[in-house]
Amino acid sequence: MAATKVLRSEWTKIRSVASTVWTLGLAAVVTVVLGVLISLLSRNEFDGMSAEDRLSFDPTFISFAGTSLGQLAMIVFGVLVVSNEYSTGMIRTSLSAVPQRGTFLFSKLAVATGLAFLVALVTCFAAFFLGQAMLGPHRASIGDPGVLRAVVGAGLYMTLIAVFSMGVATVLRSPMLSLGILMPFFFLISAVLGNVPATEKVGRFLPDQAGNRIMQVVTPVDDDVPYGPWGGLAIMVLWVVLAVAGGYALLRRRDA
Secondary structure: OOHHHHHHHHHHHHHHOHHHHHHHHHHHHHHHHHHHHHHHHHHHHHHHOOHHHHHOOOHHHHOOOOHHHHHHHHHHHHHHHHHHHHHHOHHHHHHHHOOOHHHHHHHHHHHHHHHHHHHHHHHHHHHHHHHHHHHHHHOOOOOOOOHHHHHHHHHHHHHHHHHHHHHHHHHHOOHHHHHHHHHHHHHHHHHHHHHOOOOHHHHOOOHHHHHHHHHOOOOOOOOOOOOOHHHHHHHHHHHHHHHHHHHHHHHHHOOO
């Protein structure tokens, strides 16, 4: 089957499944609403901050506070895009129609990634502008140094979370198993490793903690992380590549 037909087929699959569409919409709403609320709270608390906290105050990063929950929906989206076909048994039909497994997988990833990036980018621009409006006199401007990079980077971060989830779901095939591993990994294990002194140097190289750096404009006073925004994003990309490569290797070797 020609590559364009495969891409069209994958697009039809994604938009025809209500759960995948709803998860993207939920990711947008949660990211924007929570970002606005946290920005408003930060504005009200600014006068009571210490001098050190004011030096580390990052209005751009605050407006992306909602990505902490928005990425939850992106994880679900990534898992569903891949594992829906396994849970329904449609994977056999799909692989019969597209026996070139590389074409099948990367067409699916290309369509889902493009859609996720479009939604994530619009969401992050909305979260930024609405969040800055809530911050009032403490707001940042899109033209300030590093701000545009952070906004676009936030969109890339959310997209990469989805692609990483697609790679893991391709490896595991089960939606329940994939979510059962990814949710604790991002919302429990990563947070624990990153905040416990004995493991924080390991935790900072996990995909979410490294990727988060791309959204930061102001470096905290006590920051000792050995990489910057683009270095953090590169680490996250490496995790994504490993997940997708693992999924592709297993898809080629095993039966549907």
